[in-house]
Amino acid sequence: MPLSKRSHLLASAILVAASAPALAQNQPTITPNAEAPTPQGASDSGAIIVTGTLFRNPQLSNPSPVVQVTAENLDARGISTIQEGIQRIAANNGPALTNSFTANGAFASGASAVSLRGLTTNSTLVLIDGMRAAYYPLADDGTRNFVDLNTIPDDVVERIDVLQDGASATYGADAIAGVVNIITKKNFKGFSGRAEGGVSSRGDASQYRLSGTVGIGDLDDKGYNAYFSGFYYQQNPLYNKDRPYPYSSNNFSNVCYNGTCGTPGSSVANGLDRNGAYTGFNLTTPSTPFIVAPADAATGARVDGARYQQLAGCQGVPGYSLTADELAANPSAPTTVCPQDYTNEYGLIAPKIRRYGATARGTARYGDTGEVFAEFNFLQTNTEVTGYPATIYANAPAGFYFPRYSTRANIPFYGNNTVLQLPVYVCPANTVGACTAANGTLNPNNPFAAQGQTALIDGRLPNVTNRDYTRTRAYRGAIGAHGTLIGDWTYNVNATAMHEDLRRRSTGYVYIQHLLDVIKDGSYNFLNPSATPQSVLNYLAPDAIAVSTSDLDQVDANIAGKIIDLPGGPLQLAVGGAVRYEAVDSPSLNSDINGGTQRYFTLNGFATKGHRTVYSAYAELNAPLLKFLTANLSGRYDKYPHGIDNFSPKAGVIVTPIKNLALKGTFSRGFRIPSFGESSATFPTTGYVGATKNIYTDSFLSQYGCSLATYTSCPTYVTGATYGATSLSNPNLKPEKSRNFTGGVSYSPMRGITVSADYYNIRKTNVITTANNAPAILAYYSGEAIPAGYTVIADAPDVNHPNATPRIAFVQSGFINANTLKTSGIDLQLDANRTLSPNVGVYFSGQASYILKLETVFPDGSVERYDGTLGNFNLTAGSGTPKWKATATAGVRLWQKLDINGTMNYFDGYDLSAMDQGTGYKDCGLDDGSLPCRVKSYVTFDLNVQVKVTDKTTFYATVQNIADRLPPIDTITYGANGYNPVQGGEGIYGRYFKAGVRFGL
Template identity: 30%
Template sequence: MMKHTLLLAGLGAALPFATLASDATSQDNSLERVTVTGSNIRASSKAKTNPVQVISAADIAASGKSSLPDVLRSLAVNSGNSFNEQYTGSFSAGTAGISLRGLGQRNTLILVNGKRVSNYATAQELQETFVDLNSLPLKAVKRIEILKDGASAIYGSDAIAGVVNIILYSDYQGAELGASVSRDASTGQNERQFNLLAGKGDLGQDGYNLWFSFDAQKRDRLDQTDVSWLKDNDFRGQPGGSLVRNVTNYYNGNPVQRFPNAIGPLQDTDYGALNPGKSGRVWAYNPAQYTTLMPGIERYHAALHGSYRLDAVTEAYAEFLYGASHSNQIFGPPLSVTSSLRAWNAATQSLTSISNVLPAGNPSNPNAGPTPISATLFDLGQRDKTDSVSFRRLLAGVKGSGDKWDWDVSGLYSDSRLREYAYNFVNRYAYEKLLASGGYNFIDPAQNSAATKDSLLINTLRPAWYRTASFDATASTELAQLPAGPLGFAAGYQLRREMMNAGTSAAVTSGTELRPALDLINGARNVQAAYSELSVPLLKSLSLSAAARADHYSDFGSAFSPKLGLRYQPLQSLTLRGSLSKGFRAPSLPEITHSTAVSYGSVQDPYDPITPNQSIGYTHLVVANPAIKPEHSTNANLGLVLSPTADSSIAIDYYRIRQKDVIGLEDVDNLVRNPGAYPGQVVRDSQGRLQTITQQFTNLGNRETSGFDLDLRQSWKLAGGRLTLAAQWSRLLSFRQPLQQGGALQEGAGSNLLGALPRWKGQTSASWDNHDWSSTLTWFHTDGYTQAFSSGADDQSRVGSSNTFNLSASYKGVKRVTLTAAVQNLANRRSPWDSHAGIYYDSSQYDPTGRTFTLGVQYKLD
């Protein structure tokens, strides 16, 4: 049945091309018709039923933001569950994504000029395949269109929450270059940028246009010790806060049975200050010195675009995007030898326990019999990591616009490649040999020779890549002239190949590396899709849009996605719009294909024999599920736009999204508290301490979310210039999903139970333009939310709200020169305290930077 559906839809998509010959002599190229994100039919932008937010190049410049992720992640519709390079413990460190409606990066589709780009080389959160915004250029961006309702019927699987379409210049003449420098006055972090844009040729007069852009960015690494309020790791004055220290160097699993002397950064510490109810003295160190909050980065982006007029109505085009990114960070402290020490067993695809027991007679063993230890190998130095990423996209095609048909045929190849280097990890076989022989001194590392230390150290390389290749064909026309206007039609066909291969180092696969982290993914699939669309003017004031898409995935099967929309304009100043659609998200390659991940986390363990109900580290083993089903969604949107004058507008849009068979992992806290319900998934050592949790991706159940967006704009002539007030706010009404398979829906809106999901998020700006001067003041607000993990009266019950202000200004009074200045976080506000976040603020919403000053200059050549 699916084959017949695809065949019929494909024939409908191909039908327009049979009539292209009759268009060859036409020169009717209406400049009033445009293609807006969410439709393939060219029409007046006012005729659209979709809520689309447009950010122009001028808006980007006025924001003072220095990168594409900074621009997009500050939007109100990026409401939660997205990550950027602050997520340093990730397999996708150094990346940045966007999550419309809080539904995760995997449900937001990123396009460039309406066409796909490759996903990042590895998966975020072990399952999310996503586009790394850090790989995309900023200088070449003409505007960004954010489609806020689901668009699976037009674009496919990953557009459930919406679409971000980054539109580059279609042509450019002239040249300009610029540079800027920034400094965070609070942390001392510096950033430098350079950009260039140059183009030649007028497509209409010369028959061609060619332009090139380049931008570069370099930013210092920011460690926890660089941030004044975080560096001491003493939060006993905060609700739910404590003195944060890592306890180590002790015998028999008992921290007060400590080694005879402090070594490295260890300090004599009261055990009760770290763990209420305990007594005695322990060795502990401040982990802030081994924590990177934002990696140091160097990024380069280049874009080359060419257009060539073949005849009066036909144009050939090609586009090449390239991005290179290098990031460096502290991966973590030196390796600790504990009972949770593991190595990978490739034969069984599982972890093998490695002994932490000192044999009798070992120089570091004070007892007559074998003695387990917990020890940090400070003399080996901190573990570091660097990531090198390259991104490419090559697009070539031919398009035409005649008096009957508009059409576009293109081919695309895009890939993302990662080479991750890790330094100062430990060789398992050298460690076992030295443990057995007594050749390594744990209690006095100063006695260890350079040769001994060198024998323990290994450096590793983790490679990964993701590739996308596709063929696309679309066409649109006006089928008939109805009394209320033209009947618009569009159809298209897409054939796409996706491949992903995330590997690991030979040191891991051979079992050589101690405490390995790995995310092995190897899969590929073919995707075919055919889609069509109608725009029907029912009355002069009422129009209907309809779309349908049939997809076939080689790894799970088929899906059908319809969409209906209505637009009603009873008054010149009032427009009502609404849409109803069905969509789906195909399981990502990590979720459905051959994949295995080993990572490390922490959880409050009520059954721990030493520190019950305290945060305990564990090893997390996650595997794919070939039998998993795709997610399906139903999206409903209803809105109005009121424009009483040309200088004012008010838009309100309500949305509701319901997803079925949401893919995920069951809540780890529940697994630990109810081990009987999950036999074999929770493994403990001989003392009863948590070691390993094993999980498989599953269809958890349904997810429901709803809310509304406000978009307000008003401008006035003032003092010879123009003052514009603008606001974009999003209100989250509900966000519910289960924590376990088949479990009851849990409400996450206004809490951090399902990721930080504030009920209100928005930005309000005041811009003033007067001849050569312009300035913008922007207020960013993120609502507070309930602390879902509060464990008692002394713990934090609510995470506070955030209000920050940015100020930017520019001056164009010097010929060909634009001078800019900006201050981010004008009042030097800290991120809200979160006692249960890994770094005590939620990095999906905030960052640790303070008041940051930027100075820039742009120079335009004739």
């Protein structure tokens, strides 16, 4: 959409909202939701947003299952941020995106997202006050659009409604698995503040929180209210070295089960495992310090029989001399290696996060029933991730070998490509062409220069360290009005505009052409890196900076009212329409469009750009046919560009055969529009998948002196492999379609106690996916022709087996509409709140979600099942889909001044298999034998105590994970080191203390 058209949309929204008061008629004020607790200093006036329906009466029964989490609930559990509270929702499962993923190479670095039902982040719709929010500028894995939970201002949130049902008929695309609706405060008077600090029992991972809110006026008494709120939050980093083994090392050789131990791990590169055994020589895992080998200056080939050697000794790292057997088994390896555990030295568990923001809101009433509001939010999130020393691989990114030397001024010479090497001669900067005896001098970095040989080189730069920074700024404005139109008919008009800009800065990544330049002129001192001038380091690893943006503008208006009276009550109808504009512009941080050397070594190059305008019309009918029977019908039509449209119907029913018993059911159809990354990526996305023995064949492994039966004896070139799954965009994709059924029962045996159970069944068709890479992988390792639609790119050959078929580096395939995804499960909930005496009250709130089945059906009829396993591995980063997830809080209130609360958090175990990685269902196929087949379930307990010292001052303290239980060991998951980042994302902190004060005036 052109800018002028977008501006016209915003102008129209302001005009509609501003003119709305003229429509008001005299009508009684709608009763607010009496069930919603009122936060300190706030009033519940005007709190009439009802999630999942167009009707604004909060007493209206909803056939869909809804879980409500209030700010008071979060305080009772000691939860500091809305992001953390949403991540703990029982129905949030599978490929959720936590803040810890930022420290472990997430595509959508700096963000957090929810995934209801295990259906990924793109099937859960996140709303703010019933209105859509802008997507995070980076998509999850470069494909899945989502709303960043870190852009939610914590201290103005009144409650979170989680609609655990398809809601496309009301809200449109993306609401397949459910809706998370963030409800902000509507009315606040006086002043309240909060100060909080936290630290682990080990003295690390501290956090701080400060906030304040001030408000004037009162909607009920004065007819207006305005408030301003600001907050600051900081979380300090946590490093792998701060936690015990195996979380502190990528070497899992001491993780043993029934006599079988794990693999040494690539972080002990070209070195030793924890038992002192040599791990094998592997150039694809660069080591520190540098290693070199002599090569023929004319051909670039390693001299026959020559071994690699340390360029300048181990430089303070304890060395290890290989035995005769180890030398024989590794003919290219140095005689002495310098083992280092990079995960222990540099690994990061959780990043540094700093968030701050402000909210301003004004609300006013007009006439007897009308109400108008305007709200503005600003929030900034900064993350900082420290990584490993920068790499200079022996070969460049797959499919590309280095030019023999620098090609300054784009004038190539010598013409051959080879592995990275130091030349015989170096010459002054800006010299065009080859360095020779005539224009240069012998290379002081090359120990073989005097013999006229080049030096093949591999290693890490000890004085250049990878660091990644993100800065997200979110700006959101919203205006709206509601009131009575005429008679029993009301109107509701809302408009919102939201803009996010994400600035990514990556430092310490080697730029390939600049590396070739400093090698040619000798300005980088490989013998003594610390002697290299800072100016050379800056040139070698210039900052990579990209600014990505995301926008959403929306206008939504509807009217609702009574048509006739039915035996059970009034027949109500609501109709409305909406128009929204959404856009994403995310340029590549590391494009190679100018050539293979005009890029960095390891930064992901994904990029996408797109925009669209969506027009919608919708309606809802609520029919209380009898006193005990209510039916609800709704539908929505959405029109997208390029001829794409969709109609989403929904039907629900509520039956109350006896008092306090309700039977509910819904049937709906929904859809998900292809994301910008799936349909219009300007640079493809690549996700790296850990290779397992299941992808290999005996014929391939025989070239390396091993087999599937003796896989653990294969060289690390094979066992330590990963391959890049590259997904190519497709502008001809169709929307995913869904069918959703829920059925449930809710029973209140006595006042203050409610128990409910709900069944859900979801089927998605036309699921957007890349074609299953298994046929291409199998064909490659079997020596057969690659099937049509795939491109397989081989990695550099193994230096110890140069004539063997190289392993796979990349598999490329385009997105297609192909699969059917099915899931079903049960949600359980129990809430109790009882007063035992004037001085004693007890309460309990518990939710549990159980996945019966989650599976993908492919066009050929084959099925992959994931529930209870690490699948869908490619979507979940190996964090899996556990069957059970539950949380429960029990508490007692004494003398209306002392609250003591205990919370249980349960995350189910799972089998170490994933059918999308070639294993059977629950066959332990990803386990190398060093772990039990099933990772243990994980339970933690928290304790929170709140003491009310005055009417407006409360001191509180929380101990999370009282038993100091660290997460179960899982060496297969690659989203974290040695544990599951979703299962143990908070548990890895161990016992954690928080204390704070809430106060007011």
